[in-house]
Amino acid sequence: MIDEGVTAVLVTRATTQNGDDNHTSRTGVRRNERAVRECTYQDFMKCQPLFFRGTEGVVDLTPVCLRDETVFRISNCTVENQVKFATCTLMGIALTWWNSHVRTVTNDVAYAMTWTDLKKKMTTKYYPRNEIKKIEAELWNLKVKGTDVVAYNQRFQELALLCDRMFPEEANKIKRYVGGMPDLIYSSVVASKPKTMQEAIEMATELMDRRINTFAERQAENKRKFEDTP
Template identity: 25%
Template structure:
């Protein structure tokens, strides 16, 4: 009986010991593999920092199907193309010395003509030695000039929803927002810019101060858009076709007087609109200058761009180029004064 018990106990110990050993081996192997992978990642990270990248072939680079840049003088298209190219540099671990050669291989049309002329200007040797950062400086100066960026800033400030869907108007705003870092420095300012851009049917159901991020107010606007569509389907709301307007006529003094004569409300000094009672924008800070007492449209710090010479500070009507032309066209002699017909003598 003792021999049988001893034999069974021995078998049990042997079986459990075998499984225990296998488990230990599996655990040790997984720890070793994880440690090796960490070491490889650290080595690659150090190589990246020191500029030593494993590189990639032209075939591997072209397999990423990068977009072509044709030389449009459009900051949004230009900088988006740069971002796409730099993303491929990172994903393929392209060698630093190959950045310019591979990147400029995607230039076509006027962009290629510009680069060909630049290479002739600096010489072939200097072009091959040029780093990506040094390439981007003249590239952005030519294809993303400050004058055009100033126009984008002006359009960003004046952007209003006029019939566009929420996704479309949000996309337009986000494209322009990347060029307005000095105008919009906080998440709160982004929220107020977005809120002021929306049409009345959205704003009347939203309070910008209750949102903490831009994503939150965008999602609320999307939910409101869905509800508006349901109201139209149920026949509770009519479809209003609004054609996007590129110009906004300012209210003249005469039009304000006519409104007052008809019994309308006077123009508010804070928001510029006619309403009764205290203005709801009175204590809200302006997203541009941070001060209270006015809205974005009436902000004294608002960016103004001349659409003649594309320079800030003055408007087209005040442009020195136009003023100079007007002065040359005018006659140097004084315009003769009109004679008083009543003083003429009647013939005798």
């Protein structure tokens, strides 16, 4: 009833402000809305994509690509414009590399490629093998420091984004994540049998919070007992 009332008010206001001919016919049936306007370069840039200079390799490129894909969605960027708009965020040596590629294959060929093909080409160019090995080694040996599961979650997810090929299945990623848990909660997380990374993260965080709270309560109880002892 509330939804119907709100809708009626909005329709009445629109009719009053813009006239019946703009929105409704004489029969009271609402006309079709105007087609969604095509995303322009200005629309794309208003969504604040990240710029890529090509100086930090894989660490810098991955978040740039993820941000571009988010901007494509929220700006309604068409498939035909994705490469054209995304390459406008290249700067420095990355822009020099792209301009060289355009001169080699011509404008038509360069901008006819898909976003997926562009990502592959940039990955090949800016993912040095030695840099990837270092990141993979860090991820493989990553563990929770003390009881700071939150910091572990953050770093694990950052590295996992950069090392997708290490985890062909979600189960592989979960196993590596759980392997970094401290003995304090490791068995409990394994026993919960998480099926997704989100489940594993939530379970580990909740279990550690409980352990920390229990420890704090015991300390407070022991302190009270000590103070009450003559």
